[in-house]
Amino acid sequence: MNIKNEIKIHILDAVKNLQNEGVFSHFEIPEFEVERPLEGAFGDYSANIALKLSKVLNLNPRDIAGKLKDEISRSDNGKIFSKADVAGPGFLNLYLSDDFVSGKISEAKKEGENFGSSDIGKGKKILIEFISANPTGDLHLGHGRGAFFGDALANVLSFSGFLVTKEFYVNDSKKSTQILELGKTALGKGESYKTEKLLEKIKMLEGELSEAKDEADAGSVLARELLRDMQGLVKNKLKIDFDSWFSEQKELYETGKVDEIYDFLKKKGLIFEKEGAEWLKLSEYGDSEDRVIVRSDEKKSPTYLLPDIAYHKNKIERGFDKLINIWGADHQGHVKSMQAVMNFFCEKNKLEVFITQMVALKDEGERFKLSKRTGKIVTMEWLVDEVGIDSARFFYLLKSIDTQMEFDLALAKEQSEKNPIFYVQYAHARIASILRKAEEEGYDLDGAGYELSGKEEERKLALEILKFPEVIENIAELANMQTLPHYTLELARKFHSFYASCRVLGNENKNIDISRIALIKSAKQTLKNALSLIGVSAPEKM
RNA sequence: GCCCUCGUAGUUCAAUGGAUAGAACGUGACUUUGCGGAAGUUAAAAUCGAGGUUCAAUUCCUCGCGAGGGCACCA
Numbered sequence: 001m002n003i004k005n006e007i008k009i010h011i012l013d014a015v016k017n018l019q020n021e022g023v024f025s026h027f028e029i030p031e032f033e034v035e036r037p038l039e040g041a042f043g044d045y046s047a048n049i050a051l052k053l054s055k056v057l058n059l060n061p062r063d064i065a066g067k068l069k070d071e072i073s074r075s076d077n078g079k080i081f082s083k084a085d086v087a088g089p090g091f092l093n094l095y096l097s098d099d100f101v102s103g104k105i106s107e108a109k110k111e112g113e114n115f116g117s118s119d120i121g122k123g124k125k126i127l128i129e130f131i132s133a134n135p136t137g138d139l140h141l142g143h144g145r146g147a148f149f150g151d152a153l154a155n156v157l158s159f160s161g162f163l164v165t166k167e168f169y170v171n172d173s174k175k176s177t178q179i180l181e182l183g184k185t186a187l188g189k190g191e192s193y194k195t196e197k198l199l200e201k202i203k204m205l206e207g208e209l210s211e212a213k214d215e216a217d218a219g220s221v222l223a224r225e226l227l228r229d230m231q232g233l234v235k236n237k238l239k240i241d242f243d244s245w246f247s248e249q250k251e252l253y254e255t256g257k258v259d260e261i262y263d264f265l266k267k268k269g270l271i272f273e274k275e276g277a278e279w280l281k282l283s284e285y286g287d288s289e290d291r292v293i294v295r296s297d298e299k300k301s302p303t304y305l306l307p308d309i310a311y312h313k314n315k316i317e318r319g320f321d322k323l324i325n326i327w328g329a330d331h332q333g334h335v336k337s338m339q340a341v342m343n344f345f346c347e348k349n350k351l352e353v354f355i356t357q358m359v360a361l362k363d364e365g366e367r368f369k370l371s372k373r374t375g376k377i378v379t380m381e382w383l384v385d386e387v388g389i390d391s392a393r394f395f396y397l398l399k400s401i402d403t404q405m406e407f408d409l410a411l412a413k414e415q416s417e418k419n420p421i422f423y424v425q426y427a428h429a430r431i432a433s434i435l436r437k438a439e440e441e442g443y444d445l446d447g448a449g450y451e452l453s454g455k456e457e458e459r460k461l462a463l464e465i466l467k468f469p470e471v472i473e474n475i476a477e478l479a480n481m482q483t484l485p486h487y488t489l490e491l492a493r494k495f496h497s498f499y500a501s502c503r504v505l506g507n508e509n510k511n512i513d514i515s516r517i518a519l520i521k522s523a524k525q526t527l528k529n530a531l532s533l534i535g536v537s538a539p540e541k542m
Numbered sequence: 543g544c545c546c547u548c549g550u551a552g553u554u555c556a557a558u559g560g561a562u563a564g565a566a567c568g569u570g571a572c573u574u575u576g577c578g579g580a581a582g583u584u585a586a587a588a589u590c591g592a593g594g595u596u597c598a599a600u601u602c603c604u605c606g607c608g609a610g611g612g613c614a615c616c617a
């Protein structure tokens with residue numbers, strides 16, 4: 001359990017004790033927060049419990065905090081807290097004892113690569129679907145957001161005890177407009193998606209394409225090859241391993257699931273005819289309007305919505321407790337429809353949709369927008385070749401998906417201290433270097449536990465390390481991924497600052513050396529764990 | 543016109559309703575007979591506007607202004 005939760009429990013116990021002693025009346029304890037306040041000023045942790053209780057008890061919050069302070073000091077007796085204070089409007093500020101901090105660092109060191117993990121997911125099954133780009137086009141800068149966010153979120157969730165499946169939905173239906181257009185181009189009857197690369201592919205597949213029965217068939221053949229390229233790109237360049245590539249054509253059309261879902265909806269009386277097309281009654285379920293699911297053309301072909309409904313029903317049937325979809329901003333209008341659809345076969349809140357905002361590129365002060373429309377598409381392949389995968393992932397994840405981000409190409413390319421990812425990796429490499437030296441000098445790296453020495457910078461580093469499990473739990477709950485790279489920066493900063501004022505090796509008192517080795521070892525491990533969740537390497541040397 | 547997201551230092555971004563709004567880049571001033579100076583210390587510098595809810599608002603609500611995206615029988 002992380003320290004924040006541990007403290008919360010202590011406070012709850014204190015409240016209950018006071019209730020049992022009759023100091024407080026019996027009431028249901030409201031939600032309250034334990035947080036890390038501004039550094040240095042208000043304790044190591046701070047709780048707003050008294051402010052919350054003042055309403056229930058109709059008492060002055062400072063008085064309540066005072067009683068809690070006394071009760072906590074009494075029951076804890078210095079084990080966890082060295083001091084408790086009442087401050088401001090009624091905050092309860094708590095200071096951790098050095099022994100407690102030291103013990104926690106020793107534990108963290110023992111946990112090693114599992115430090116930060118938890119079982120809060122309790123084995124719940126989550127399907128996380130992301131990228132799901134059409135194979136007809138290249139992955140562009142916008143896709144990178146969903147790609148890295150999805151992958152990192154999946155990492156954090158599985159680290160937190162969820163059973164996560166990463167899935168890419170492949171839009172390869174022979175009935176889709178894209179595949180038909182692709183087929184036309186393949187057979188020399190159209191211009192869509194025509195690029196040098198595509199023409200090469202067409203040439204390569206000449207034999208197979210000449211045997212194609214129709215445009216749909218030809219498009220399908222070509223799409224298969226394009227998908228193969230995309231899979232290679234995703235795996236090798238973006239370093240993302242999907243557990244599943246879900247084919248719309250094979251899994252939904254060829255298995256009859258699209259027809260099944262049509263019957264299912266029909267039977268429920270959710271389909272009606274209008275203007276020669278068939279519509280789904282979604283406006284009654286939260287969508288802004290009804291939607292066409294079968295076109296009025298002579299083939300009576302379905303729109304994207306019908307297979308998509310079949311797809312989501314299938315996800316539920318595969319036994320997932322929760323579905324996460326990550327879509328680009330251009331799909332934002334689709335969220336309401338899909339949420340409405342969920343009403344037909346499960347609780348609506350089983351589906352969570354994250355929308356990633358757009359990306360602009362800044363290079364040498366010039367800012368250009370990227371969109372399909374302007375024709376100026378910057379591909380992910382180009383970007384990763386340009387700045388490297390570590391830098392790309394780190395830069396993307398540094399920013400909340402809700403903001404339209406600007407990718408600073410020059411800074412991301414910078415192989416120096418200006419670049420934040422190098423700052424973090426440098427900290428890791430620097431620790432590795434000290435540990436190498438320690439080993440050469442004959443220190444036993446796995447030896448002793450840890451004990452705080454009394455230096456301020458050292459304590460700050462220790463507390464920062466111990467924050468890691470709290471950061472992870474927070475992300476697992478709120479998906480605020482940007483806090484993780486920010487955390488690595490802060491941890492690196494705390495290490496560098498510690499390094500500047502505290503010697504690790506060569507102290508007169510050898511016990512300090514040994515103890516600090518334990519501390520930087522767990523700092524290193526924590527950096528490594530955090531970076532690996534982000535998907536960035538932690539180099540031993542640079 | 544309707545819907546979604548965003549508006550924070552010069553710039554790019556942080557900040558589960560909390561007490562002194564954090565970083566990085568840029569700008570200014572410092573630090574080295576020791577473990578990696580790709581470092582450390584330090585200064586100046588910001589919540590778009592108007593109301594509201596709250597003990598407490600950058601955060602929630604309403605309106606306005608501004609940026610981006612979406613409003614298909616494309617996906």
